[in-house]
Amino acid sequence: MITSAAFLAVMLVGVPIGLCLCLAGIVYIIASGNPLLFQSYPLQMFGGVDSYGLIAIPLFILIGEIMNGGGITKRIVDLAMAVIGSVRGGLAYVNILANMFVASILGSATAQVAIMSQIMVPEMEKQGYDKTxxxxxTAYGGMLGPIIPPSVMFVVYSVLAQVSVSDMLIAGIVPGVLLTVLFFAVIALMGYVYNYPKAEKRTARQRIATILDAAPTLAIPVVIVGSILGGLANATESAAVGAVAAALVGRFWTKQFSFSRLPEMMLRAGVYSAIVLFLVAAAAVFSWILIYGKVPQETAAWIQTVAKDPVSFMLLTNVILLVIGTVIDGVPGLIMTVPILLPIATEVYGIDPRHFGVVVVINLVLGLLSPPVGLCFFVAAAVTGAKPGKMFLVTMPFFGVSCILLILLSLYPFLSLALIK
Structure with missing residues (x-):
C-alpha cells in the first residue's frame, strides 16, 4: 500500500515514469525492513536490459531517422496515391495506406503521426477535406506503427514476456492488415455519407512512373519483414540489414541522404533509445518488487472471481488496458501491466503469450487516441493546429472498428498466431 501511494504521488507531480518505478522500488525495500534487498536492486536493473533482442530498438529508430532524411517517406506517399487511383475519398485511403507502408519501416506511433501530419494534412486540406x-x-493511421513490424513496443514486450522478438513482430502482421481493411471500410462509408472529394486523376503513364520511382523504397520493409518470415535473420539482424538498406536507398536512389549526416542521426536514435531502455531497466525492478510482494497472485485470485474462462478474461483485460492506455504512454503501460497480467493469462487461462502481447499492445496504442490524454492527437494538433477534442469526435467510427478488432482478436487467437511457425 505504501509503495502504491508513493508511486502515484511522484507520478501525479510530474516525475518521469521511469524514475517513478525506481523510486517505488526503493520505498518498498525501506518499508519491508529488509535492507539486503538493496544489493539486488542494481542487478535487477542490469538484468532488465541484458538482452540481445533490445539491440533492435536503436536500429529500428535509426531506420526511421535515415528514412526521414532520405526523402523516402514522400515517395511512399506518392506510391500510395498511384495505387489508390481516382476514387471518392482517395486521399483518405492514401493517408491510411501510406501510414501502413511507413509503419513497416518506422514502428513508432507518435513519430509516425508527427511525420505524416506534416505531409498528409496540408495536402488533404488543399483537396477540400476538413483539417480536423x-x-x-492521420493520428489513427499512426496507430499502425506499433502493430505492423518493426515495432518498439513488441520488442519491449518480448523482453518482458521472455518470448521471441521475431515471433512477436510476425504476430502483428495479420492484425495490422485487418485494422487497415477496417479503416478502409469506415472511409468508404464516410465518403459516401459526407461526399468526400475524389483523388486527383493520373494517367496510366504517370502512375507507372510514380510506382517505378518509389518501388525501391519498398526494399526496406521487404528486407526487414521478409528476412524474419523467411527464417534468414532474427529481429535484431533484420533491423541492422534494414538500416543498411535505408541508407543505400536514400543515398543512391532518392539521393537525399548523405553519410555525413549519419552521426547526428545516430545521436538522436541513441538518445531516444536510452529513454526506452531506461524504462525497461526500471521495469525489471518494478516486476521484481511485484513478484516479491505477491501482487500477481493476489490479482489472479480477484480476476478469477470475475472471469471464468479465457474469453471473459481477455474481454476484461481489454477494458482494463484501454483505461490504463488513456492516461499512460505505450511503453510505460507495458511495463506496468505485463508483469501482473501475463502470468495470469498464461498460467491460469492458458493463453499464448504472443497472442496476449498483440492484444495488450493494440489496447495501449488505442489508449493513445482516447481522452483524457490522447497523446497522438496532441502530436497531430501540435503539427497542424487542429483541436484534439474535435479530432476525437470526428474520428469516433475509427475508434469503434478498433474495438471490434480487439474483440475479434480476443475471440479468435489464430488471427495473431496464423503466420508464426
Missing amino acids: FAAGL
Missing part, C-alpha cells in the same frame, strides 16, 4: 478530420485520420 485529416489530422484525426
Whole structure:
C-alpha cells in the first residue's frame, strides 16, 4: 500500500515514469525492513536490459531517422496515391495506406503521426477535406506503427514476456492488415455519407512512373519483414540489414541522404533509445518488487472471481488496458501491466503469450487516441493546429472498428498466431 501511494504521488507531480518505478522500488525495500534487498536492486536493473533482442530498438529508430532524411517517406506517399487511383475519398485511403507502408519501416506511433501530419494534412486540406478530420485520420493511421513490424513496443514486450522478438513482430502482421481493411471500410462509408472529394486523376503513364520511382523504397520493409518470415535473420539482424538498406536507398536512389549526416542521426536514435531502455531497466525492478510482494497472485485470485474462462478474461483485460492506455504512454503501460497480467493469462487461462502481447499492445496504442490524454492527437494538433477534442469526435467510427478488432482478436487467437511457425 505504501509503495502504491508513493508511486502515484511522484507520478501525479510530474516525475518521469521511469524514475517513478525506481523510486517505488526503493520505498518498498525501506518499508519491508529488509535492507539486503538493496544489493539486488542494481542487478535487477542490469538484468532488465541484458538482452540481445533490445539491440533492435536503436536500429529500428535509426531506420526511421535515415528514412526521414532520405526523402523516402514522400515517395511512399506518392506510391500510395498511384495505387489508390481516382476514387471518392482517395486521399483518405492514401493517408491510411501510406501510414501502413511507413509503419513497416518506422514502428513508432507518435513519430509516425508527427511525420505524416506534416505531409498528409496540408495536402488533404488543399483537396477540400476538413483539417480536423485529416489530422484525426492521420493520428489513427499512426496507430499502425506499433502493430505492423518493426515495432518498439513488441520488442519491449518480448523482453518482458521472455518470448521471441521475431515471433512477436510476425504476430502483428495479420492484425495490422485487418485494422487497415477496417479503416478502409469506415472511409468508404464516410465518403459516401459526407461526399468526400475524389483523388486527383493520373494517367496510366504517370502512375507507372510514380510506382517505378518509389518501388525501391519498398526494399526496406521487404528486407526487414521478409528476412524474419523467411527464417534468414532474427529481429535484431533484420533491423541492422534494414538500416543498411535505408541508407543505400536514400543515398543512391532518392539521393537525399548523405553519410555525413549519419552521426547526428545516430545521436538522436541513441538518445531516444536510452529513454526506452531506461524504462525497461526500471521495469525489471518494478516486476521484481511485484513478484516479491505477491501482487500477481493476489490479482489472479480477484480476476478469477470475475472471469471464468479465457474469453471473459481477455474481454476484461481489454477494458482494463484501454483505461490504463488513456492516461499512460505505450511503453510505460507495458511495463506496468505485463508483469501482473501475463502470468495470469498464461498460467491460469492458458493463453499464448504472443497472442496476449498483440492484444495488450493494440489496447495501449488505442489508449493513445482516447481522452483524457490522447497523446497522438496532441502530436497531430501540435503539427497542424487542429483541436484534439474535435479530432476525437470526428474520428469516433475509427475508434469503434478498433474495438471490434480487439474483440475479434480476443475471440479468435489464430488471427495473431496464423503466420508464426
